Amino acid sequence: TIFSRFEDENYIVVLKSEKQDTKPVMISLPRLNLKFKIEGTKVISEDFKDYCLSQDQHINTLFGLSQYLIIEPDLQSDNPMKFNRKIIIPYHPIGEKESFFSNTIQFNLQKIGRPAYFSYEIDEDLECLNSETTAGSLYLALLYFKTATLDKDLFFKMNGYEICVHILKTCWQNCQYSDIEFNIILKFFEIKYSELER
Numbered sequence: 001t002i003f004s005r006f007e008d009e010n011y012i013v014v015l016k017s018e019k020q021d022t023k024p025v026m027i028s029l030p031r032l033n034l035k036f037k038i039e040g041t042k043v044i045s046e047d048f049k050d051y052c053l054s055q056d057q058h059i060n061t062l063f064g065l066s067q068y069l070i071i072e073p074d075l076q077s078d079n080p081m082k083f084n085r086k087i088i089i090p091y092h093p094i095g096e097k098e099s100f101f102s103n104t105i106q107f108n109l110q111k112i113g114r115p116a117y118f119s120y121e122i123d124e125d126l127e128c129l130n131s132e133t134t135a136g137s138l139y140l141a142l143l144y145f146k147t148a149t150l151d152k153d154l155f156f157k158m159n160g161y162e163i164c165v166h167i168l169k170t171c172w173q174n175c176q177y178s179d180i181e182f183n184i185i186l187k188f189f190e191i192k193y194s195e196l197e198r
Helices: 001-005 134-146 161-170 178-188
Strands: 013-016 025-029 034-039 042-045 051-053 069-073 085-090 117-123 129-130
Touching: 001 025, 001 069, 001 161, 085 134, 134 161, 134 178
Parallel strands: none
Antiparallel strands: 013 025, 025 034, 034 042, 042 051, 051 069, 069 085, 085 117, 117 129
């Protein structure tokens, strides 16, 4: 299911009403502190106001990563304001690649970081993913670095390495980085022994 690729199945709580054999009314991901309410065919976010789970769970970027959720505005069509979709990426440790030349990564769902996830606004007009925090931008840059190829990304119109550098330039600051931010920076320099042996 969509949620089981995003979180360990042992930590997905499905709640039903008191009636027997009823459909789920709530899906809770307690480790990530995320809840979704089910109303008919809609899966509505309890944490992101006026957002629901998107039917289309793909974006034209981050092709080496599939463990994320995409939510979209749950607003009436006559609303004059335009809201962008969002992508939620869990902050799990990144597992070892299957091969040195692979650009596909998998999260280790057994462990979870703090914060539990980062969310980004998908701006289709400006062709960018916007984070509200420096830590979120650093984590996004790390994911592009880990999944990078020399092929042009369909969303950013750059290759993965160029996207990584572009995002990192927005993370420059004159004050000290927080512990979370510094720990993400250190992950850029992690080299597995299996990679050194190749």
